[in-house]
Amino acid sequence: VFDVIDDDFLNEAEKCFLCLDILLDRTDLPFTYAVDLWIYIKKNYIDTERPEKPQLDIKGNPMPVVKEKEDNKKVIDFSLDAEFIYASFRQAYQINLLKEQNRLSWIEFKALLNALPDDTIMQRIIAIRQWKDDGEGSKKYRDNMRKLKAKYSLDDGEEEDDGS
Structure with missing residues (x-):
């Protein structure tokens, strides 16, 4: 779709x-x-945005919600990130998304995606995409983060900031 x-x-x-x-x-x-x-x-x-009222599960507990994106910049692309999403679901939930096609609803999928633990590859990539060079950390760390940001960028022409 x-x-x-x-x-x-x-x-x-x-x-x-x-x-x-x-x-x-x-x-x-x-x-x-x-x-x-x-x-x-x-x-x-x-095209859903964050709902004003939290959605509740069957037991009345609030469902996970979309994390706020800095500057509303796109941090995930379902086509480009498909393999990372798949791997993250396998790691976090032991769910094979290929086998769950047509069984897992869109709402369930989005809830699980938004609740992925920080140690999954997709969450790491999102953190890299959202990283801003504020001058903190060593030059080696910042250089590495800039390389990773370029590697996982969703924009072909995303500018690289040299930190100066």
Whole structure:
């Protein structure tokens, strides 16, 4: 679905019907119903922001929430980070995401992703992407962090700051 959404060659109607076919295995929906349904799904499950009220699980406990991103800069890309997300889920939860496809809901997936422990590769990469050179630490440490930041950057042209 994310590949379809990111496809620059498809128009919005094509994206709508293709995504609904992928998600619901339905191609027979009337146009207006399909568009309304797609807008609802995209708004509530794909383009979600942090909810104002915390969501509760079955026992009434608050569900994990999205960590605040510095400067609202994108820190994860589902396509580029797929292998790191997969490895992190295996490490933290012993979940094989390939086997859980079509069984794990989007909300469950996002809750688990947002609650990944700090020692997982995905959380380490997020920390690297969010790192800012404030002059603290040794030159060797800062040089290493800049190299890692460039390696795991989501922007091809992300500027490297030499710290001076």
